[in-house]
Amino acid sequence: MSATVQAQGDLLLSASNLSVRFGGVLAVNGVSFDVRRGEVFTLIGPNGAGKTTVFNLISRIYTPSTGEITWHGGDAPLKLTQQPPHAMAALGIARTFQNIELFEHATVLQNLLVGRHVHRRTGFWREMLFTGATRRAEVHARETAERVIELLDLQHHRDSLVAGLPYGVRKVVELARALCTEPKLLLLDEPSSGLNVEETADMAFWIQDIQKELGVSVLMVEHDMSLVSKVSDRVLAMNQGEVLATGTPREVQTDAKVVEAYLGSVDDVSSLRRVA
Numbered sequence: 001m002s003a004t005v006q007a008q009g010d011l012l013l014s015a016s017n018l019s020v021r022f023g024g025v026l027a028v029n030g031v032s033f034d035v036r037r038g039e040v041f042t043l044i045g046p047n048g049a050g051k052t053t054v055f056n057l058i059s060r061i062y063t064p065s066t067g068e069i070t071w072h073g074g075d076a077p078l079k080l081t082q083q084p085p086h087a088m089a090a091l092g093i094a095r096t097f098q099n100i101e102l103f104e105h106a107t108v109l110q111n112l113l114v115g116r117h118v119h120r121r122t123g124f125w126r127e128m129l130f131t132g133a134t135r136r137a138e139v140h141a142r143e144t145a146e147r148v149i150e151l152l153d154l155q156h157h158r159d160s161l162v163a164g165l166p167y168g169v170r171k172v173v174e175l176a177r178a179l180c181t182e183p184k185l186l187l188l189d190e191p192s193s194g195l196n197v198e199e200t201a202d203m204a205f206w207i208q209d210i211q212k213e214l215g216v217s218v219l220m221v222e223h224d225m226s227l228v229s230k231v232s233d234r235v236l237a238m239n240q241g242e243v244l245a246t247g248t249p250r251e252v253q254t255d256a257k258v259v260e261a262y263l264g265s266v267d268d269v270s271s272l273r274r275v276a
């Protein structure tokens with residue numbers, strides 16, 4: 001894993017003119033944005049704005065009706081819309097889910113090693129014969145898992161069954177499992193959902209560590225504006241499927257269109273000014 005945060009101007013992913021229609025609902029309408037290497041880029045907006053739909057377009061759960069998503073994380077630009085969902089992890093895109101999806105009756109370490117298997121290239125017969133390549137892959141998987149365990153302070157939980165862990169720890173384990181695929185881009189779907197204030201502050205700390213220590217870029221959907229302000233380099237605000245504003249957390253939170261979308265009135269702008 002890279003230890004350097006890369007230059008901000010360097011493009012990692014670009015979404016251009018994305019639209020999705022569900023029956024009569026135009027859930028996403030002409031949305032364009034870029035995610036740069038090393039940045040935390042956050043989608044915000046009121047309920048039903050289209051954030052999750054954009055997120056699901058990037059992780060290839062949905063295919064856009066119009067538009068294109070280009071991945072710049074490989075040797076040459078790649079059209080993500082032509083890739084199947086299962087190809088995402090191998091390309092360097094990992095995600096977490098709003099409702100945690102872990103193997104409940106496996107240990108934390110076992111869950112992390114499952115995450116690593118996306119990079120196994122050794123083939124069936126080599127695995128059966130446990131060749132040198134297989135052994136090296138196994139050692140690398142364990143080393144990566146141990147590094148992630150240390151980074152996210154999960155040492156005490158390494159051999160615990162996930163089912164017995166508090167919700168806040170499980171959220172961190174899910175983050176750890178995604179990191180074990182050694183992604184270039186980490187997609188976080190509402191990382192603070194279900195967490196209390198203290199756990200949300202811890203989550204902000206982990207996201208900053210992931211960005212700064214590992215150089216991993218983050219694209220997240222998040223409602224908690226304290227977390228958004230603390231960790232985001234740039235924010236994109238949506239409403240009714242369309243982009244309202246893109247910029248720093250402060251720029252977006254004080255944008256009149258954004259304030260109006262949240263509150264229905266530009267008079268209440270001060271209540272959104274909770275930028276750290």
Ligand SMILES: Nc1ncnc2c1ncn2[C@@H]1O[C@H](COP(=O)(O)OP(=O)(O)OP(=O)(O)O)[C@@H](O)[C@H]1O
Pocket residue numbers: 022023025026027045046047048049050051052053054
């Ligand atoms: N699979 C689907 N089928 C039909 N309509 C959908 C589907 N997914 C989303 N929608 C509709 O698309 C619009 C955008 O929904 P989306 O979930 O993307 O919003 P959101 O900004 O993530 O909202 P929230 O913050 O409440 O999660 C909504 O009107 C929603 O009802």
